[in-house]
Amino acid sequence: MQSQQNPELRPARFRRKWLRMLAPLGTILLLIVLWQLIASLGLISPILLPPPVAVASALSKALADGSLLKHAATTLEEMLVGLCIGVGFGLTLGYVIAKAPLLENLLSPLIVALQSTPIVAYAPLLVIWFGTGVTGKVITTAIIVFFPTLVNTVAGIRSLESSLNDLFRSLRASRWQTFRHLELPAALPVILAGLKTSSTLAVIGAVVGEFVSARYGLGALVIAARSRYDTPLVIVSALTMTTLALTLYSLVAYIEWRVLAWRRRSTT
Amino acid sequence: MQSQQNPELRPARFRRKWLRMLAPLGTILLLIVLWQLIASLGLISPILLPPPVAVASALSKALADGSLLKHAATTLEEMLVGLCIGVGFGLTLGYVIAKAPLLENLLSPLIVALQSTPIVAYAPLLVIWFGTGVTGKVITTAIIVFFPTLVNTVAGIRSLESSLNDLFRSLRASRWQTFRHLELPAALPVILAGLKTSSTLAVIGAVVGEFVSARYGLGALVIAARSRYDTPLVIVSALTMTTLALTLYSLVAYIEWRVLAWRRRSTT
Amino acid sequence: AQDQPLDERILLTFVPNVQFAPFYVGIEAGYFAEAGFAVSLDHLQEPEVLDLVAVGQANYGVVSGEQVILARSQNRDVVYVFEWFQQYPVGLVYDRALDLSDLGELRDKTIGIPGRFGASYSGLTALLHDANLTETDIEVSEIGFNAPEVFCLGLVDAAVVYINNEPLQIQQLANAGDCGDVQAVATTSVASQVDLVSNGLIISRALLDDDPAAVQRMVGAFAKALRATIDNPAAAYMASLAHVESLPREISFLEALEAAAEAQSDFLSELPSRAEVADSRVELANQLKSHFGSGTLAQFTILLNTIELWDADQLGISDLASWQAMHDTLQRMGFLGESPVELSDAFSNQFVVAIE
């Protein structure tokens, strides 16, 4: 089929793809212009919102001395490891719960407690058990990331039509095969939505962990910058977090775009 | 059909329903027993985890003087209002984005930024714009709650089969009718999963807002208790938060159970 | 005073706490009202307090001195007009058995600190400098605000804390046998080594220029309230009850305090000296200790401890030397840019001097 490409169709598709990819950049540009405008018109005191140039110079300084990269790398590490753990648990437990609804009733107090207890309440435990290094932050990330993955996995797998389940049963598919070839692809759109939430929450998890006790990481940087009234650096750190979150989010969105390619076919 | 109830079937159903409802309580009981055991065996220092009795007495004291209720009421108010706003926006924007995929690309930087920027970065603005009362906390709640609702609404509505869309088009259903009678019910399982996440995040949003500035609310209580190293009261506040989150979560789970009743029919 | 009381918001840090007693006394005893203000209190994080004062969202705030220097180096034109804490409240807490009174002993020890920011970090830096040490000579552990737990579980040798509060908490844990092998704790306060500028009242330059008369009234009212708190802590505690909900308030304890407050005001009418007043506080503490448990007394004891940090012959005066010491400390920490901060602009004693 690929050999029969219709040349007429290509430019339009090409244009649309680029439009999609460039759209976020356009929005970002627009925001910067808006920001400059606010600064120029003095709508918000520069103490609270420094102009883009000030932030840009703070950025270039933080980049030049390598500090930003070091902090970002720490946070990224915490995020990624936490994400892997949280998502791994979320998927597994979500699958199990989807299969055994009573389990949801049994575990919900535990799971909801885990998600809704503010970190300050168990900060001492975290510091004592996991020290002041990355481990504690990995845990906070894993905890916050776990929940959306879990509930979306449950919802995704439960949404499966029983007729397809019958098909797989009749083909004597193993549990793993059923998961791999039926449940996972069917639940994927919903699971990926959960991952979108998780990927942005991962930043929050890591940073909040860093607020409690940390030397490195963007959370530590933001606190340090804030305590020195270095608002441009605060904004640089915040934007770096957003960048990390956006990167992860885009990755998930890209996976979604690839994996759900078959869906786009039916929209003629 | 209800008149033809088969009496043989009732006890089993009855038993199952009660089992489902009592399951969470069982788990909670088990946890308390476990906790007492840990305390009795001295596995964790009582500084970190006071025994249940200490917490119970702190609870009864906080209940007796009405302080716990007052704080909980404040947090609950923030949660509920924030939830309404965040979920309202999430649903609306989610619907729009589901219909116009390019919008997702355009808005994602903004939305992800909103979700992933830590509150300390914009705390001064929050206080300036919304003061130190409940409004600021409502905003933080709305922001954190908005995202899971949004992505799940998008996923839910996109999962709709085009054949059903054709049906509604052929019936010349209005946009609202299509939403009300097709898109919403079809997307509901996924949207409700998003609401489960949102309802637990609502607590976090309110409490984090209270950390920045508050006199009332469970966040303020936890900070106050922490500052006095009154660990039992910290635990009481944390458990109250969990209770609020669990109540909201259970409400969503109950709505799910009611609304998706038709699904259970097909599992014969 | 004006006929119409002026609504005024004072931004405090942290959460409502007995350590803010002078403000509660100012409200409850009517010092602010006499000066023509209807005061309300808000609690925020320190940087927020400072920024909101700097941009004119609130007229008055309370922050520690180093914040003023840091903020001024970042173009916040705030002025420190009343030194509330005469002594820097930060210090080192450690097991008395492990004698660290010679700060040189700190070498290679693990020191817990909330994080590399705020008063505790400046305090630690100043202490180390005084002992001719640097950060690399010790092990710094960022433990957040969890010092008692972390210390008692033996994860650090010493912790940087607020000396009016945490040592007391840790001592209580030790008394209950919940603090490992620690029997008694010892503290070394920063103030005993260096004089650093500490917490005080700030306003914006704009307010200072526009309405110095109002500032004068506010400073005067606060000075009175502070003195009243120092003079009569029992009455201050009673005034705090309306603002700090979780204070212990057993009837017998409140009755005892009520009686003590009355006795103290009689005593004060004899115009005792500052030393005599200080003795009266010690006496009151001892007297209460024989009737009430440490749990009931904890917050009151904290108040008494804190009063020691406030008390001085003339309240509110800050001197350039302590500002300079703080400035040097911050510079050592690398927290200040190249451009020098003009310290004489950072604070003003004009209002304190003009009281009476």
Add this chain to the structure above:
Amino acid sequence: MTIRLHALQHSYSAVDSAPLPALGPISLEIAADEFICLVGPSGCGKSTLVRIVAGLLAPSAGHVTYMGAPITAPLDDIAIMFQAANLLPWRTVLDNIALPLELAGMPLPKRHQIARDLLPQLGLQQFERAYPTELSGGMAQRAALGRVIVQAPQVWLLDEPFGALDALTREKLSLELLRLRARSRQTILMVTHDIAEAVLLADRVIVLSQRPGKLVADIAIDLPRPRQPDLLYNSDFLRLAKRVRAAIELPAQ
């Protein structure tokens, strides 16, 4: 002529492959009171044609008019029954059938009454409160038919309405259809795979070629009405059926 197809043509284009010609070019005129049956090989574009006439699909070339005006969107006068039952899984049978009435703003008791009155004809009496997953294939199809009937449309587009039904139910329902139509003569365009059914019901049988479906034969069925099942053994009937069959077996022109 109510409905006119003008050189209608359709190609489906997938994102990463060449356009697939699915239908036409085909021209056709349908009178206001005609019953047309559309037959043709599987995948020749019958459903595509029906969806275009329903205003659900924009043709790649040519156009369709209804009463002279081009069809660009679904019209109130035209109702379609899809090849798949397309029931809403969260609605009971009754609410599925009543859906068009609900969307038209009819109050609940009335629309339920109308839908309920239809159930015996559809053989779904005991199933008004059943959900679609609890129906057999044929029952779901009957419910879908009910959903068209309640619309009382001027033009009926039926895409294999009886595909999942046994011969008897099929006959019963087709006769029901004829009876409904006898009262107020609507236009019916029905896709079917059953040649006998086509000849039994239609005024004209349109035969399409292999994909892309072009018109192969347009056979007028001049049997008298009302028609009854015993017609099946009538020789005129058999002759017409053979003609249709022969047309289907023809190669595309």
Add this chain to the structure above:
Amino acid sequence: MTIRLHALQHSYSAVDSAPLPALGPISLEIAADEFICLVGPSGCGKSTLVRIVAGLLAPSAGHVTYMGAPITAPLDDIAIMFQAANLLPWRTVLDNIALPLELAGMPLPKRHQIARDLLPQLGLQQFERAYPTELSGGMAQRAALGRVIVQAPQVWLLDEPFGALDALTREKLSLELLRLRARSRQTILMVTHDIAEAVLLADRVIVLSQRPGKLVADIAIDLPRPRQPDLLYNSDFLRLAKRVRAAIELPAQ
């Protein structure tokens, strides 16, 4: 006898309503090389019966044995083609057909080859890379048939395999089925609504009553094999078809 139904009976019970008797009691014996067609009114329990034999549904009463052993779960020897196409929407036609081979662990090139070789027979040559949403109703059904063929089962359970197909394709595929079977004589249990088809293909036609489906008639089709479409005009054929039809019209016993 390969398959035996012993007083088989099934009732569906929904959560909040009375159990719905859907099938039986019915007893039946099917020999190893028999081709059985199951006919009966829509909703009488044919699909239910097939699903029980497939081991997908536990009967409420009675039981089914295969080679003497009771069927309690799906067996390797038995393949089922569902009434709905049940294709996986995220797989291409080729991958849908090859699914059973993939689950059996066959490497990709080989299973694709086997599936691809089947496409011409199914009339899906150009559609190996199409997704289910891009197929017409009949094409989806043919793909589903392909998915059963690749399993080369001993027992074929076919639930209206040709329901969405036009007469010609239908004939072509049924003859294909007979050809496949002629080589290695498998057991076939096929549900159909088309009486002619049933008589043309089956060794025995089983007629079920209205719900709950009981056995109304068990008609042996003693026409010679191999059978060809021209049989349709044979008088023996017509006689048998009439008998089947008469049995269907009987009230339940």
